Amino acid sequence: MLTRFSCIRSFALLALVVAFAACSKELPPRPGTPPAHLLVITVSGLRADHVSGAYLYLRPTTAWPVDTVLKNDGQALAFDDLCGQGVAFAWAFAPAAKSRDALAALFTGAPSASTPSDVPMLAESLAKAGFRTEAFVSSTGLGDTMALARGFASFEARANDAETLDAAAQALAKLDRAKTEHLFVWVHLDGPDAPFEPLALPPREGEAGGAVDFARRFVDPKYSGAIDGSLTTLAKIERGELALSDADRAHLVDLYDGEVAATAGLLRNFVAGWRNVDGTGEFWNRTLTVVAGTSGVDLYERARAEPRHGAWLGIERVRVPLFFRHPGSLTGSRLLAELVELSDVAPTLREWFLGASAEPKNAAIRGRSLLPRFDSYVTRPFESRAAVAVDAEHGAAALRTSEWTLLSNAAPGAAQPDLRLYERSRDPREEQDVAASRPEKLAELEAELRAELARRGVAPKAP
Numbered sequence: 001m002l003t004r005f006s007c008i009r010s011f012a013l014l015a016l017v018v019a020f021a022a023c024s025k026e027l028p029p030r031p032g033t034p035p036a037h038l039l040v041i042t043v044s045g046l047r048a049d050h051v052s053g054a055y056l057y058l059r060p061t062t063a064w065p066v067d068t069v070l071k072n073d074g075q076a077l078a079f080d081d082l083c084g085q086g087v088a089f090a091w092a093f094a095p096a097a098k099s100r101d102a103l104a105a106l107f108t109g110a111p112s113a114s115t116p117s118d119v120p121m122l123a124e125s126l127a128k129a130g131f132r133t134e135a136f137v138s139s140t141g142l143g144d145t146m147a148l149a150r151g152f153a154s155f156e157a158r159a160n161d162a163e164t165l166d167a168a169a170q171a172l173a174k175l176d177r178a179k180t181e182h183l184f185v186w187v188h189l190d191g192p193d194a195p196f197e198p199l200a201l202p203p204r205e206g207e208a209g210g211a212v213d214f215a216r217r218f219v220d221p222k223y224s225g226a227i228d229g230s231l232t233t234l235a236k237i238e239r240g241e242l243a244l245s246d247a248d249r250a251h252l253v254d255l256y257d258g259e260v261a262a263t264a265g266l267l268r269n270f271v272a273g274w275r276n277v278d279g280t281g282e283f284w285n286r287t288l289t290v291v292a293g294t295s296g297v298d299l300y301e302r303a304r305a306e307p308r309h310g311a312w313l314g315i316e317r318v319r320v321p322l323f324f325r326h327p328g329s330l331t332g333s334r335l336l337a338e339l340v341e342l343s344d345v346a347p348t349l350r351e352w353f354l355g356a357s358a359e360p361k362n363a364a365i366r367g368r369s370l371l372p373r374f375d376s377y378v379t380r381p382f383e384s385r386a387a388v389a390v391d392a393e394h395g396a397a398a399l400r401t402s403e404w405t406l407l408s409n410a411a412p413g414a415a416q417p418d419l420r421l422y423e424r425s426r427d428p429r430e431e432q433d434v435a436a437s438r439p440e441k442l443a444e445l446e447a448e449l450r451a452e453l454a455r456r457g458v459a460p461k462a463p
Helices: 004-024 068-072 079-084 099-108 122-128 161-174 231-238 246-275 342-354 439-456
Strands: 037-043 087-093 132-138 154-158 183-189 287-293 322-325 334-341 387-391 396-400 404-409 418-423
Touching (some): 037 342, 079 246, 079 287, 079 322, 122 183, 132 161, 161 246, 183 246, 334 342, 387 439, 396 439, 404 439, 418 439
Parallel strands (some): 132 154
Antiparallel strands (some): 087 322, 404 418
């Protein structure tokens, strides 16, 4: 007679056998119309918790009003609209606080601080498959972009976001679409990263209304403090040379939100141009659009009693928005709670366009295809795992599970790293350190972090 435990074990083994059998067979064709083109938009400094719409920020930072006629014509193209038409991840994390490192992970699937030369970039894989590949980047904060340019037939770096988007729009307008069977365009924006100095944005041609002054959109007109969003001021805050009042912190948030809104406005105009480039919207309908933040920013909303050191990999620095939109083959508006990393993007897109067998066999690739989480027409196993972020230069690392966050920072001169533990299921903003009261959980997660860093071939330097 089977015991309760043996029944459970039998069912578990049966599930594994079924899952293995499903994976060993060729998948049925994906329903709907497959995308022919790929548009990847990445944005530095974009925090998920300051995105409205699906991410529930109360200010309309990423929304744009559109009348009913245009909406019914498919012209609702603001960030929130696109996100609401696709599949978004509520808990997506960058593998590092620097955008360049995050982009390397996004385009390879290898979440390390450097881009291994033997791991192909997504553009290289798609170019070999016949895609025309073009990149347009705002390179102010990226540094050396040589590795990121691998696989792109055309790679244009511009000084600011408006110029970057204009260059991409002009290239699209000149494109011989009849002779371009598959197109991959990457657009990277400096976005709302520091400095926080939002500008006015003129209306699109044919639309009513004047310029929108994003510098004033959210700020309190009664604020009279000396804090601004300049790099000089932010550096003084970081060094602890400027004490911030509640009003000062609120003002920084106001300026940042203006930057987010201005970036969203620029993106909306660009996407509208893509949507209307052929006059019918068909080219846009055949395009899979992926939008991802690559880093967050610390706005000092919550005071910290102790001086900070090195890199702070708190949730405000590495939690980013991520969504995929292609209504022709990815149906349903969904916000998924699965923890994912930017390194999951390249494996997802390789499988989507090239098939599962196209994923390079390389130990450095730790990313997973997210298609098993998207698809409902077929059931496939998906490996849930922790999200890890590393700043090896400053001796910082972070591990996040569905319930916990461990932050490890190497304090100068300290024999051991400074460890902070947060119960994310109860404290999603990571404000209450419970390391002292949960030593067993702290030890468990520290061991898991060390093992994961070893698997990824990265480790913070010793303090």
